[in-house]
Amino acid sequence: MWKYEKKLQYPVNIKTPNPKYAQIIITQYGGPDGEASAALRYLTQRYGQPYDEVKAILTDIGTEELAHMEMICAMVHQLTRKLTPEEINASGFAPYFVDHTNAVYQIAASGAPWTATYYQSKGDVITDLHENLAAEQKARTTYDNLLRLIDDPDITEPLKFLREREIVHYQRFGEALRLSTDRLDCKNFYAFNPGFDK
């Protein structure tokens, strides 16, 4: 069950629309290392987990990722307001525009639509947590790349907030991994899968 909180986790108020930036930021909604991939990865992995701390952290980080998804969508929405046909043609936004007008649609910066093949849910706590540690770093690199290309502070401030969250989540997943391996055979972590073997 979820309850909607009518607010963004960090405010987004972009005064100057910019469809060029919208086309790259959208990758954090519909791309391989984006917030939707993150939310679904963690919320889906929960069911295979043996330990309460891991169930809790996947639930709460997965939920926060839904809030990040909403921030990214708000950014794309605000960047594509009030565009003229001339601006659309000049910015390379025309292919997106003909398919979606200025609605938000879930695609990567390359234009590829979102797919569940972007994440794994493996039913092995060590494997899943390593997937998640990698996912947080991939998202952090994506934010670093966006920050290399964008200079409007209305856009970079929320992007910096999101980048920082990837680092905090990486830390929490690292702790979850340590809590998990502490309960396994220290001579061979892989001797037994606590989510399957009895």
Next chain:
Amino acid sequence: MNEKAMLRRKIFEADFVLYELALFLDTHPDSKKAMELMCEYRKMRSELIKEYESRFGNYIETLSDVPESDRWKWIDGPWPWDNNFMEG
């Protein structure tokens, strides 16, 4: 930023701290220090909401905050993705 917007921002900041503490507690469930901070920020948040409601009317963040009145105020904008949301 007007006073109403500043107060809302403070509530959102307290919400952020509470969420960050929740993540920390998920992997440190016996941390007394984090639990103390959780109590402190919960109290701060409810005081901020009390102040907001005494000056500016209902504070509506979730469905259960909507007051029993003749109008379902949930629908009233601005919505979070609108440009003027923080001023609303």
